[in-house]
Amino acid sequence: MKKYLAITGGVGGAKLALGLTKILSKSEVAFLVNTGDDFEHMGLSISPDLDTLMYTLSGLSNVELGWGRGGETWRCLDAYKKLGGDSWFSLGDEDLAVHLRRTEMLKLGSSLSEVTADLFRHLGVDYSCWPMSDKPVRTQIETEAGRLEFQHYFVRDRCEHVVKSIHFVSSSVAYPTNNLLRYLEDPDLCGIIVCPSNPFLSVDPILSVHGLKEALIASKVPIVAVSPLINGQAVKGPTAKIMKELRLVLSPVSVAAHYQDFINGFILDESDAEHAVEITKSGMSVVTAQTLMASLDDRINLAQTAVNMCDELRGH
């Protein structure tokens, strides 16, 4: 059996993850998820990227909004606002149930990995989906307006502040989970796919976990990243804005360079094919593909491209 690991953050990553589940069984792929965006709100422990993946894989996601659950209502949140509660982060009534259950189980002593497995299973997702660590790591954004918690920067302030630097608080005392480490040592492991999530906000926090990046590299399997840029622009979210603010050239070349010390292959959107030669110079393999995932078929095709690239690199 051939096994793969996919590293994913928010919506873009979840799209490719869905594609992967359509071509690989639950024994053949596992997902490693960013939890740097996790935070406490309304007294609840919220894990946005884990939930995006859970709702996407269970078919419950809100396709219109791009976050939360489909067919959602907002009765509790509306009542909560009338009680003077913070209203900048929208939690729907059904979504709230997930945060209540997670918070309750964590309080009772379960690890985030255990809680996550329990939640996914109850929503009918039997793929292994692991938080990057059971210890909390918190992404903070140093901006011209001062240091901000990630969700304050991202949701409350709609990424309006100019980013100076990005920090992953407590990453040095957070460790990869045993689930991940065992999986990376599995002789059936054939490749690692970095989904087209935001490199700085979604992938970097995962890599910041103490020893995690080293464990990925030590697995000695091909590591392939899918460019989050299409035609030199971000599909969604603040990737482009942040790259400019961090004084990076807005090009897939910059993304490949950012990942250069641990990936072997890079999947470039066909619209950016002109950059292939330059990226190859850094020593990594490059393939071009349609990376925009509008339809389910697009997701499946891109998933297949990524899997094939891992297999080919492993064959060398």
Add this chain to the structure above:
Amino acid sequence: MKKYLAITGGVGGAKLALGLTKILSKSEVAFLVNTGDDFEHMGLSISPDLDTLMYTLSGLSNVELGWGRGGETWRCLDAYKKLGGDSWFSLGDEDLAVHLRRTEMLKLGSSLSEVTADLFRHLGVDYSCWPMSDKPVRTQIETEAGRLEFQHYFVRDRCEHVVKSIHFVSSSVAYPTNNLLRYLEDPDLCGIIVCPSNPFLSVDPILSVHGLKEALIASKVPIVAVSPLINGQAVKGPTAKIMKELRLVLSPVSVAAHYQDFINGFILDESDAEHAVEITKSGMSVVTAQTLMASLDDRINLAQTAVNMCDELRGH
């Protein structure tokens, strides 16, 4: 100005409380509320009797159900059940907002008194409504099936177990709030009214708070209790069942005797007038009245009767 304190538990007490607010201003009456029924559920801090009073005084209560909020929906609870959560205690979507806010504020360091004042104010209730203590006291029921948390006995197991004894855990290290103690020393205080709540499950936990009963007595104002029995039966709830299980004669005489060491007056339902003479023998004054509170007028009339009785006893 003449001031009164009303001591109240659940639905029956809240009805009389509503009547009191129709004849007395926010400067003239304050409410002391049972928190022995409080518990943690779904990771939330729930205060059922405080909420019953809040919803009753704000006009938000669910009159059909007798608990919770009117026009409630259950989307979160339904989703929570699908996640494997406990489902024996029903929390509606809007009601949940209250528990979320309370839990969050307590976690941030506010006292239960502060949280309660904030919640009531946001729902438009400007009467003083105080928890019996800011320290948790937990009512537990010793039954033939073992010791049960109050809500397990009351809601989950629908009072089915035979009660052997009732305990108020941590009451000896719980103290009355400063709000209450100041109010009891106010020279304008003219009377204390014990609402027709369950004497054993709603009033006794309040009296169990260390020094609280003594502070009531030390105020030297008349203390008048309204019988929770009508025609020798409980209007609602397990009062009659519990009295039988505790081997008490099911009669207002037993209730008066139970309160005998701290009350001066007893309001008997007119259907139980035959017991007036016997109760008088214990040294307390007795008046009869219609105590069934079907309409708002009934609540107002009974409130006026209780206030008048305090005034008359004080006049003596």
